[in-house]
Amino acid sequence: MNAREIRLAARPHGLPGLDAFHLVETAIPDPAPGQVLIRNLYMSLDPGMLMLIGAYPDIPIPPYEVGAPLYGDAVGEVMASGEPSLKEGDVVLHRHGWREYALADAAQVRQVDPDAYxxxxxxxxxxLVAYAGLTAVAGLRPGETVFVSSAAGATGSMAGQIARLLGAGRVVGSAGTPEKVARLTGTLGFDAAFDHHDGPIADRLREAAPDGVDVYFDTVGGEQLRAAIDVMNAHGRIALCGALARQSAGGSPDAGPGDPMRLIGKRLTLRGFTMNDHLDLASEFGRRLRQWLADGSLVYEETVVDGLENAPQALLDLVRGTYTGKVVVRLTR
Ligand SMILES: NC(=O)c1ccc[n+]([C@@H]2O[C@H](COP(=O)([O-])OP(=O)(O)OC[C@H]3O[C@@H](n4cnc5c(N)ncnc54)[C@H](OP(=O)(O)O)[C@@H]3O)[C@@H](O)[C@H]2O)c1
Known part of the structure; x- marks a missing residue:
C-alpha cells in the first residue's frame, strides 16, 4: 500500500490557490534505528501555514520549501519502531503533518496518553497559546474585562472561555457572522459579542465593553487592534498572538497599532509571543483543561474535515471564516 502526502507545488503571490498544493503517492518507508514510522490519525490546520507557504518575512519558523512536503502538528500511532522507548501502538504528537504516514526521529516525537481527552x-x-497569552503574557487579574478577536476560532474560543474560568469580570468577543456571534454569547458563555463586519469596530466594542477593556487577546491585528487600543483602559495589556487580517489578505502588510501617543498616554503594554515561549506551562494547562472538560465548564470547539485530499481547500476555507473552533483533518482511510 502507498501513502499520500501533500507537497508545495509552487510559491504563490498572495493567497494560494489549489494549484499551490501537490498530492503525491509515496512508498511507506521502514524506520532506521532511532526512527519511528507513524500512521497519522489527525493533522492540524492553522492560518499560520499560509505564512509558511508564502514565506512571509519575520516568521520565527522556516517556510515550506517548494517540492517538499508541508509540515505541521499531527497526532498518530506508531506502526514500527527503531527506538526501544517507543513501541507499536503508542500514540505520539509530532510536526510531520500533511502526510498519511510519517517517518520521524524518535527524539522529535512526544508520546501522549491516548485516554486523556x-x-x-x-x-x-x-x-495552551490562549492560556499562556492570558496568564504569562497579559497577566489577567480577576474582575478585569477581556476582549478576544476571532473569538469563535481555534484560539479565540479557548481564550474567551479560559478568561472566564480564570475570573475575568467581563468577556467580550468578535466574530464574522451572526451565527458565530450567537454561539459566543450562548454555548461559549461570553458576556457580549459583536460582528466585526458591523463597523465601526471601536463603536461596537465600546457598546460591548462600556467600562473599557483591560486585556485584549489579539489574533487579528489590523482594524480590530486599533479599535481595541481606542477602548483600552489605562495600563491595559495586549497579547499579540496572531495576524488573521494579514493572513486572510494574502500577506499584505498590516498598518499596525497606529499613533504611539495613544499607547503612551494610556501606558499600554503590547507584547508579541509564541506558544513555544511557554511550553513550561503545558503540564499545568493540560491538568486544568482535563478538569474543565470533565466538569463541563469548558466546551471544546472543533471541526473535523475528512481526508488529506481535502486539506488544501479546508486551509483556504479556514481563513474565509467557513468553520468554528479548531480545524483538524482526519487522515485515516
Ligand atoms: N503565537 C502563536 O504561537 C500562535 C499559535 C496559534 C495560532 N496563532 C495565530 O493566531 C491566529 C488565530 O489562529 P487560529 O488557528 O485560532 O485561527 P482561527 O481564529 O480559527 O481562524 C479562522 C478564523 O479567522 C477569522 N478571520 C479571517 N480573516 C479575518 C479578518 N480579516 N478579520 C477578522 N477575523 C478574520 C474567521 O473568523 P470570522 O468568521 O469570525 O471572521 C475565521 O473563521 C492566527 O493568526 C494564527 O497564526 C499564533
Whole structure:
C-alpha cells in the first residue's frame, strides 16, 4: 500500500490557490534505528501555514520549501519502531503533518496518553497559546474585562472561555457572522459579542465593553487592534498572538497599532509571543483543561474535515471564516 502526502507545488503571490498544493503517492518507508514510522490519525490546520507557504518575512519558523512536503502538528500511532522507548501502538504528537504516514526521529516525537481527552485530536488544540497569552503574557487579574478577536476560532474560543474560568469580570468577543456571534454569547458563555463586519469596530466594542477593556487577546491585528487600543483602559495589556487580517489578505502588510501617543498616554503594554515561549506551562494547562472538560465548564470547539485530499481547500476555507473552533483533518482511510 502507498501513502499520500501533500507537497508545495509552487510559491504563490498572495493567497494560494489549489494549484499551490501537490498530492503525491509515496512508498511507506521502514524506520532506521532511532526512527519511528507513524500512521497519522489527525493533522492540524492553522492560518499560520499560509505564512509558511508564502514565506512571509519575520516568521520565527522556516517556510515550506517548494517540492517538499508541508509540515505541521499531527497526532498518530506508531506502526514500527527503531527506538526501544517507543513501541507499536503508542500514540505520539509530532510536526510531520500533511502526510498519511510519517517517518520521524524518535527524539522529535512526544508520546501522549491516548485516554486523556475524549478525542486524540484535542492534542492539536490551541488552548495552551490562549492560556499562556492570558496568564504569562497579559497577566489577567480577576474582575478585569477581556476582549478576544476571532473569538469563535481555534484560539479565540479557548481564550474567551479560559478568561472566564480564570475570573475575568467581563468577556467580550468578535466574530464574522451572526451565527458565530450567537454561539459566543450562548454555548461559549461570553458576556457580549459583536460582528466585526458591523463597523465601526471601536463603536461596537465600546457598546460591548462600556467600562473599557483591560486585556485584549489579539489574533487579528489590523482594524480590530486599533479599535481595541481606542477602548483600552489605562495600563491595559495586549497579547499579540496572531495576524488573521494579514493572513486572510494574502500577506499584505498590516498598518499596525497606529499613533504611539495613544499607547503612551494610556501606558499600554503590547507584547508579541509564541506558544513555544511557554511550553513550561503545558503540564499545568493540560491538568486544568482535563478538569474543565470533565466538569463541563469548558466546551471544546472543533471541526473535523475528512481526508488529506481535502486539506488544501479546508486551509483556504479556514481563513474565509467557513468553520468554528479548531480545524483538524482526519487522515485515516
Ligand atoms: N503565537 C502563536 O504561537 C500562535 C499559535 C496559534 C495560532 N496563532 C495565530 O493566531 C491566529 C488565530 O489562529 P487560529 O488557528 O485560532 O485561527 P482561527 O481564529 O480559527 O481562524 C479562522 C478564523 O479567522 C477569522 N478571520 C479571517 N480573516 C479575518 C479578518 N480579516 N478579520 C477578522 N477575523 C478574520 C474567521 O473568523 P470570522 O468568521 O469570525 O471572521 C475565521 O473563521 C492566527 O493568526 C494564527 O497564526 C499564533
Amino acid at each position: 475524549p478525542s486524540l485530536s484535542t492534542y492539536l488544540g490551541f488552548g
